[in-house]
Amino acid sequence: MPKTIYRILTLGKSGVGKTSLLESMVYGRVFKTRPPPPTIEDIYECTIETEHGSKERVHIYDTSGQSGVMDDKMKQRYFSSADGIVLVYSCNNCRESFTYIKDMRQQIEAMRGEHMPMVVVGTTMDSGREDNGESRSVAIWAHTQSLQHYRVALEKRLAISEPFVWIMSRIAAGGKRFLPRKN
Ligand SMILES: Nc1nc2c(ncn2[C@@H]2O[C@H](COP(=O)(O)OP(=O)(O)OP(=O)(O)O)[C@@H](O)[C@H]2O)c(=O)[nH]1
Numbered sequence: 001m002p003k004t005i006y007r008i009l010t011l012g013k014s015g016v017g018k019t020s021l022l023e024s025m026v027y028g029r030v031f032k033t034r035p036p037p038p039t040i041e042d043i044y045e046c047t048i049e050t051e052h053g054s055k056e057r058v059h060i061y062d063t064s065g066q067s068g069v070m071d072d073k074m075k076q077r078y079f080s081s082a083d084g085i086v087l088v089y090s091c092n093n094c095r096e097s098f099t100y101i102k103d104m105r106q107q108i109e110a111m112r113g114e115h116m117p118m119v120v121v122g123t124t125m126d127s128g129r130e131d132n133g134e135s136r137s138v139a140i141w142a143h144t145q146s147l148q149h150y151r152v153a154l155e156k157r158l159a160i161s162e163p164f165v166w167i168m169s170r171i172a173a174g175g176k177r178f179l180p181r182k183n
């Protein structure tokens, strides 16, 4: 029997680093001098090894965070077919990008109910930078929503894969909602 190909969706405001995350994790590419072009729609195919040691084939859908690109029809298609969702915000532009993912989460829950595996990822453009209060408030929100939260530096390839391994492990285990670890 052919192996299942899982679908993971990335959502977040334009410029938060969705494409940079995926390019770095899948191909090891970094964009320090020239940013990647804004996404319309892209699919990354890769294999993710779960926490339980299984190797899962995944299509990761990279979406556009630009206003007006993703219409309601597209959202309907994305949300109804996803096995898991990665909500990305920027620790360097917290307020707006946090509002965006909160709104997306509400829309997803309205369409899919509560049982979609989801993870929240805050990107930083500079790994040495201290955490700011705003990004801490996102971490608190994620905790109250029982969502796993990660903060990753875009230039750190290994750390970038952590949220994807986490969500893939939950999807492969049957999509059950697991409480986030305490950190
Ligand atoms: N300083 C620094 N900046 C980075 C690094 N990697 C990416 N960036 C910048 O982070 C920004 C993120 O851009 P994208 O990855 O295209 O963002 P996106 O979320 O895919 O945006 P849309 O496709 O428009 O929705 C760009 O301005 C990149 O140049 C890095 O390692 N260091």
Ligand SMILES: [Mg+2]
Binding pocket: 018, 019, 020, 037, 038, 039, 062, 063, 064
């Ligand atoms: Mg992009």
